[in-house]
Amino acid sequence: MIIAHIASMNVCLFCSELLIGRADKKYCDVQCKNGFHNAQLKKTPSQELRILQRILQNRIQIKLLLGAESRKEVTYEELKSVGVDIDFFTHFRSKKGEKQPCCFEFALSLKEELVCIELVRESVV
Numbered sequence: 001m002i003i004a005h006i007a008s009m010n011v012c013l014f015c016s017e018l019l020i021g022r023a024d025k026k027y028c029d030v031q032c033k034n035g036f037h038n039a040q041l042k043k044t045p046s047q048e049l050r051i052l053q054r055i056l057q058n059r060i061q062i063k064l065l066l067g068a069e070s071r072k073e074v075t076y077e078e079l080k081s082v083g084v085d086i087d088f089f090t091h092f093r094s095k096k097g098e099k100q101p102c103c104f105e106f107a108l109s110l111k112e113e114l115v116c117i118e119l120v121r122e123s124v125v
């Protein structure tokens, strides 16, 4: 009976101490609550890190799409279906007056229905 009662008791989400009081209590006190939230914030990637992750994901997916080819035309749907978001790129390059977004060694030429992916230079990574 006592064991069953203890098993149903909650522990503090921050320090794991047994909580005494309301059934919906999550923390011992305000210090544990703040400690938990600060720890959560540290786990959340920053905006810059999320952007970098998207760019790196784009590079991987573009590389897989291109395979051994150095140039390939794909639809926007194809790009989207493999998780490429063309809003995330590393830089632009100019080619024949066209401003092309690039993701590392890959340049994207955005046309009406197709995207031309071109391997601009060999990867140094």
Ligand SMILES: [Zn+2]
Residues within 6 Å of the ligand: 012, 013, 014, 015, 016, 017, 027, 028, 029, 032
């Ligand atoms: Zn606590």
